[in-house]
Structure formats: C-alpha cells, structure tokens
Amino acid sequence: MIEIKIIDEKRKQDINIPNESxxxxxxxxxxxxxxxxxxxxxxxxxxxxxxxPNENYDYDAMKFNSVFIGAYDGETCIALAILQxxxxxxxxxxxxxxxxxxxxxxxxxxxxQKAKEICLSKxxxxxxxQGQDNNLAACLFYVKSGFYIGGFDSNVYKGxxxxxxxxxxxxxxx
Numbered sequence: 001m002i003e004i005k006i007i008d009e010k011r012k013q014d015i016n017i018p019n020e021s022x023x024x025x026x027x028x029x030x031x032x033x034x035x036x037x038x039x040x041x042x043x044x045x046x047x048x049x050x051x052x053p054n055e056n057y058d059y060d061a062m063k064f065n066s067v068f069i070g071a072y073d074g075e076t077c078i079a080l081a082i083l084q085x086x087x088x089x090x091x092x093x094x095x096x097x098x099x100x101x102x103x104x105x106x107x108x109x110x111x112x113q114k115a116k117e118i119c120l121s122k123x124x125x126x127x128x129x130q131g132q133d134n135n136l137a138a139c140l141f142y143v144k145s146g147f148y149i150g151g152f153d154s155n156v157y158k159g160x161x162x163x164x165x166x167x168x169x170x171x172x173x174x
Contacts (some may be wrong), residue, residue: 001071002071002073002078002102002105002107002110003071004069004070004071004072004110004113004114005069005070005072005127006067006069006070007059007067007068007069007077007080009059009063011070011077012059012060012068014061014068014070014077014080015057015068015070015080016054016057017054017057017061017077017079017080017087017097017099018054019051019052019053019097020051020056020097020099020100021030021049021050021051021057021100022049022050022051022135022137023047023048023049023137024044024047024049024050024134024135024136025043025044025047025050025136025137026041026042026043026044026134026136027041027042027044027129027133027134027136028040028041028044028131028133028134028139028140028168029120029133030133030149030152030168031132032152035148036052036146037149039139039143039149039163039168041136042051048094050134054141055095057082062082062084065083065084065085066082066083066085066094066099067080067083067118068080068081069081069082069083069108069113069114069115071074071098071102071110071120074077078080078094078099078101078102078107078145079097079098079099079102079107079108079111079159080096080097080099080111081093081095081096081111081112081114082094082095082102083115083118083119084128084157086124086128089124089125089126090119090125090126090128090171091119091122091124091126091128092128092129093115093117093125093127093128093129094126094129096111096112096129098109098111108141108145109145112127112145112172115127116172116174118170119174122174123174125145125173126171126173126174127171127172127174128150128169128170128171128172129142129147129169129170130153130167130168130169130170131167131168131170132162132165132166132167132168132169133165133166133167133168134165139168139170142170143170143174145172146172146173147170147171147172148170148171148172149168149169149170150165150169150170150171151168151169151173152167152168153166153167153169154166154167
C-alpha cells in the first residue's frame, strides 16, 4: 500500500529520488482568446523520450521555504512533490515526479491531494506550477487534476539546450 508522508529531517535523503524518462508524444498549444485560455493538442509523428537531469536537492538549504511530500511503498520513496512558499496567494509546486514503475496508479493525484491540504493549512488559495508544452503527459495530468492554464512563457528556454520549448503555467484553486 502506498503511503503519503511529509519528508522530514530523518528521511531527508528521500528528496533526491532519481528522475526517470517520460514519453514525448505531443505538444499542448495554449491560446488566449477573449480573456479565456484554451488549448489544442498536436501529436508527434514519432514518440521519443526525455529525462531531466537529477537535481541533487539540499534539504537543509531548502527546508525553510519548502515542504517535501513523499509517496512510500514500504520504506522506499517512490514519488516526490516539493511545495515552496510564494509571494502570492498560490503556493508553488516546484517539483512533482513519480518513479516509472508507479506511474498511472494514482500516486501523483495522491500527492496533489496532500499538497492541497498543506496549501489550505498555510493560508494559500491554491497551487501553481509550470509544465513544458512538449511534456503532454504532464500537461494533461494537470488539466485532469483540476488545474487550469493561467499563463504561457515562450521565452524561458531561449538560448538554452531546451530552446524551442515553452512553459505553460497551471493553477489549481483549493
């Protein structure tokens, strides 16, 4: 049985679960028309994979403005959500990842549910995060989880190895 827990000092090494590849099978294309966000989906002709580099998070440096939520199978951390305090009324979902073996089993949804509880307890209105437009699985997960598009950043990756991608900003009211 998967258990959702706050990661504290004694489990601090668990915040560095490795990133694993995910499929790139399309792109979410948002548009803002008449003060309303909409999106279309463009599927890739071929499916490829991508893996983000491991972050090497520093619990001691981050613990003052972050909440770490882990999903555990026994004593093994199999998924992670990191929330960070923000200057506005939405807490920032800084990272969300699930080990490949546990994907599509409701683990990420359970982490989001716990994140919503934490947001409310800290006086926030909800969560916000971003997803790369070419990570269609993540973008569709956010929409399915009740997030809505609140912004789009087409400049964030210019001049980087990720050039050609954009970030979609997602919000969730709790």
